[in-house]
Amino acid sequence: MSKADVKAKLGHDAIKVDSVKHIKVKQEVCARCKERYCIYVCPAGVYKLNKEGQIELDLDGCLECGTCRIACVKEAIDWTYPRGGFGVQFKFG
Amino acid sequence: MAGLSAAYALAKDGVEVLVIERGDYSGAKNVTGGRLYMNPVRKLLPDLWAEAPLERFVAQETISVMSETSSVSIGLSSEKLRQEPYHSYTILRGKFDRWFADKAAEAGAMLVTKQKVDDLLRENGKIAGIVSGEDQIQANVVVAADGIMSQIAERAGLKERHKPKEFAVGIKEVVELPSQSIEDRFNLTNGEGAARMYMGSLTKGMFGGGFLYTNKDSVSLGIVVSIADMMARNQPIESPDLFEEFKSRPEIAALIRGGETVEYSAHVIGEGGYGAIPQLYGDGIVVAGDAAGLNLNTGLTVRGMEFAIASGVMAARAIKRAKDGNDFSKASLANYQSLMQESFVLKDMYTFRNAPGFLDNPRLFNLYPQVVCETLEKMMFIGEEPKKKLSSTALAEIRHKLGFSWVKEARGVFKL
Numbered sequence: 001m002s003k004a005d006v007k008a009k010l011g012h013d014a015i016k017v018d019s020v021k022h023i024k025v026k027q028e029v030c031a032r033c034k035e036r037y038c039i040y041v042c043p044a045g046v047y048k049l050n051k052e053g054q055i056e057l058d059l060d061g062c063l064e065c066g067t068c069r070i071a072c073v074k075e076a077i078d079w080t081y082p083r084g085g086f087g088v089q090f091k092f093g
Numbered sequence: 094m095a096g097l098s099a100a101y102a103l104a105k106d107g108v109e110v111l112v113i114e115r116g117d118y119s120g121a122k123n124v125t126g127g128r129l130y131m132n133p134v135r136k137l138l139p140d141l142w143a144e145a146p147l148e149r150f151v152a153q154e155t156i157s158v159m160s161e162t163s164s165v166s167i168g169l170s171s172e173k174l175r176q177e178p179y180h181s182y183t184i185l186r187g188k189f190d191r192w193f194a195d196k197a198a199e200a201g202a203m204l205v206t207k208q209k210v211d212d213l214l215r216e217n218g219k220i221a222g223i224v225s226g227e228d229q230i231q232a233n234v235v236v237a238a239d240g241i242m243s244q245i246a247e248r249a250g251l252k253e254r255h256k257p258k259e260f261a262v263g264i265k266e267v268v269e270l271p272s273q274s275i276e277d278r279f280n281l282t283n284g285e286g287a288a289r290m291y292m293g294s295l296t297k298g299m300f301g302g303g304f305l306y307t308n309k310d311s312v313s314l315g316i317v318v319s320i321a322d323m324m325a326r327n328q329p330i331e332s333p334d335l336f337e338e339f340k341s342r343p344e345i346a347a348l349i350r351g352g353e354t355v356e357y358s359a360h361v362i363g364e365g366g367y368g369a370i371p372q373l374y375g376d377g378i379v380v381a382g383d384a385a386g387l388n389l390n391t392g393l394t395v396r397g398m399e400f401a402i403a404s405g406v407m408a409a410r411a412i413k414r415a416k417d418g419n420d421f422s423k424a425s426l427a428n429y430q431s432l433m434q435e436s437f438v439l440k441d442m443y444t445f446r447n448a449p450g451f452l453d454n455p456r457l458f459n460l461y462p463q464v465v466c467e468t469l470e471k472m473m474f475i476g477e478e479p480k481k482k483l484s485s486t487a488l489a490e491i492r493h494k495l496g497f498s499w500v501k502e503a504r505g506v507f508k509l
Contacts, residue, residue, distance in 0.1 A: 001334045009266070009333075009357040016117075037324045040331040043264045043359035064122065065359040066242035067262040067332075070255040070320050080244065081115060081122075084225070085207030089121040092267040092311070092356045093186035 006045040010061040017060050018086035029076035030055040037071040063088055094398050095382025096238030097193045098405025104200035106413050112202055113225060115209040120190025124360035125398060126263060127306050127313050128288055130181045133399040133437050137406045141196065146188045148308040149286025150179035158462035159293035164344055165465050183286045183306040213248055220249060220377035233421045234412050235378045241361045243384030251380055252371035257321035259365030261301055264336045265315035268352035272310045278348055279307055293462030295339045298455045299323060303339050312349060314340060317362060363388035367446040374426040379408045389441060391448050391509065400438050407432040447508040464494045
């Protein structure tokens with residue numbers, strides 16, 4: 001499934017995007033990381049590799065599950081939730 | 094669930110309580126598979142259940158093992174599951190938690206939404222409240238019920254950083270279907286629900302499985318997979334793909350045909366069991382629910398919400414006692430640990446302490462389901478050639494594919 005298909009699924013969710021980024025990565029650690037677990041463990045396709053070979057984040061679709069933080073054993077992910085009143089608002093959950 | 098349970102119980106006991114919710118409403122950030130087992134919690138919050146917005150009571154339990162091209166199911170349909178008060182209900186947290194929050198407010202709890210707790214207030218080495226943005230709020234006790242990723246428990250020094258081995262990720266879609274279609278497709282009468290669990294090739298040898306729960310007019314369909322096992326794969330697979338492959342299997346596709354996906358969600362699930370429970374209390378703080386790692390997967394049942402509710406109620410009782418003695422120290426709040434040990438929460442977690450070790454076996458998720466499916470397939474299939482005896486077909490399959498390694502492994506079952 002492509003990232004675009006995941007994006008379409010995320011279209012079903014009510015997400016209030018926070019202008020303050022709630023997840024940041026330490027690019028210098030990511031540059032040396034071979035595994036890049038974040039890219040495929042994330043259910044929302046937040047992480048991808050850009051043309052320059054850097055990890056790029058698309059936080060608009062973040063489901064706030066925390067999988068990336070757990071999988072990033074190199075501790076390159078500075079992770080928290082979006083500010084109060086922002087982020088995904090599950091209707092069904 | 095743990096936070097609202099604690100707030101509801103405390104408010105009923107006349108204790109001043111403030112619930113801080115980071116979503117737009119209670120439930121906005123919460124995801125369940127979803128099913129709540131009622132018997133353990135019914136008496137803990139006796140006034141709550143009569144009008145609770147639960148979905149369907151589960152009247153049918155099905156477990157399926159899957160190979161790539163076939164599956165074998167075993168089902169339980171029982172009068173016991175159809176008797177009131179019902180054994181378990183499917184549930185949607187968006188609906189339930191909003192209602193529960195109103196109940197807590199009616200009981201006297203104060204609720205603020207759209208507010209995230211960023212840090213803890215400390216005084217003389219004790220937790221003395223919380224910090225949220227510019228605001229500082231003093232409290233005698235903080236109940237850390239901030240979910241499986243609990244950064245509050247981490248900041249309080251009660252919990253270590255998460256280990257991939259102890260966690261799985263659940264991915265779920267809520268698919269809307271008319272209630273009549275649900276009842277027809279699952280052989281249910283009005284109000285009855287079905288719960289289905291799947292294990293086998295759908296997780297490609299990784300720890301995990303699939304689930305399907307029928308709600309009133311939707312089904313919750315999902316997959317759970319170990320984070321460490323995803324990381325250990327030689328050929329990486331993207332987690333949304335695993336879900337999609339499961340969803341498009343003929344066994345599943347037929348059940349949700351024509352349905353419309355209305356929500357896509359994900360949630361981390363604790364799989365470490367008893368051994369992964371953090372320190373539950375400190376000076377001025379207790380940890381409850383998912384934040385305390387209170388999830389239990391025995392292979393046949395997956396539980397969490399009853400533990401969350403019970404831990405919230407136990408926390409409330411310990412806090413009430415601490416308040417009566419005006420002592421909110423660690424020594425006083427240790428009462429929470431004792432109450433939990435006396436309750437089903439830590440008793441069940443302890444009884445099934447070997448489950449994570451038993452389930453940490455790739456053969457359970459690839460070889461065994463495959464052998465079950467293929468053996469039955471060979472026994473049922475009629476080809477052009479004269480058929481061999483059923484017993485020799487089965488024995489040949491088992492001998493050929495399993496050898497005798499399973500005999501040793503079968504002993505592990507007795508540890509469960």
